[in-house]
Amino acid sequence: MKAYIDNEFAKALANMQALAGDAALQQDLQRAVELCVRALQGGRKLLFAGNGGSAADAQHWAGELVSRFYYDRPGLAAIALTTDSSILTAIGNDYGYDYTFARQLEALGQAGDVFVAISTSGNSPNILRAAEAARARGVHVVGFTGRGGGKLAPLADICFRMPSDETPRIQEGHEFVGHLLCALIESRMFPHDAG
Numbered sequence: 001m002k003a004y005i006d007n008e009f010a011k012a013l014a015n016m017q018a019l020a021g022d023a024a025l026q027q028d029l030q031r032a033v034e035l036c037v038r039a040l041q042g043g044r045k046l047l048f049a050g051n052g053g054s055a056a057d058a059q060h061w062a063g064e065l066v067s068r069f070y071y072d073r074p075g076l077a078a079i080a081l082t083t084d085s086s087i088l089t090a091i092g093n094d095y096g097y098d099y100t101f102a103r104q105l106e107a108l109g110q111a112g113d114v115f116v117a118i119s120t121s122g123n124s125p126n127i128l129r130a131a132e133a134a135r136a137r138g139v140h141v142v143g144f145t146g147r148g149g150g151k152l153a154p155l156a157d158i159c160f161r162m163p164s165d166e167t168p169r170i171q172e173g174h175e176f177v178g179h180l181l182c183a184l185i186e187s188r189m190f191p192h193d194a195g
């Protein structure tokens with residue numbers, strides 16, 4: 001058991017080290033923050049979706065923005081599309097699981113919103129359909145995925161690809177970059193002197 005845990009630590013550290021050394025990450029973060037801040041300042045909103053562990057990320061990050069992250073300030077407009085079991089089961093039952101997020105994008109998405117699409121494989125059909133629905137409505141797409149990017153990467157305006165092919169490592173990278181994104185949005189929207 002110790003060998004397994006040591007090996008997991010080694011892989012997680014290598015993953016974070018590679019992420020820290022990724023020059024594109026800084027630029028992509030800056031662009032994503034600009035996109036989100038412009039949307040929020042223009043009265044638009046951020047929409048988040050993912051499956052499984054990434055559904056938890058969607059809810060987690062929307063929560064940071066609507067409630068608070070590092071400090072008290074007004075709430076920011078963010079919605080996780082993963083939480084309403086009546087909506088999810090109605091769409092799943094009536095149209096099929098692949099439409100669970102696309103239908104919500106059609107119902108709620110407005111031009112200038114930002115859709116944050118989280119998929120470690122980059123190939124989950126309900127995420128891909130939602131990204132297509134977003135683009136059709138003028139909603140910007142920020143993708144979170146793995147090394148390969150899958151079919152999501154070309155559908156995204158900005159795509160955060162983690163330097164791993166292993167789902168938990170990709171999710172750990174997402175968690176870190178998602179926190180960076182939320183913190184940077186918070187500080188750009190409400191500059192705060194930590195004093």
Ligand SMILES: O=C(CO)[C@@H](O)[C@H](O)[C@H](O)[C@H](O)COP(=O)(O)O
Pocket residue numbers: 051052053054118119120121122123124127167168171
């Ligand atoms: O959390 C995990 C694995 O760590 C799982 O629940 C995982 O999120 C699910 O298998 C998802 O359905 C994977 O979908 P995706 O990330 O490829 O879009």
Ligand SMILES: [Zn+2]
Pocket residue numbers: 053168171
């Ligand atoms: Zn997991």
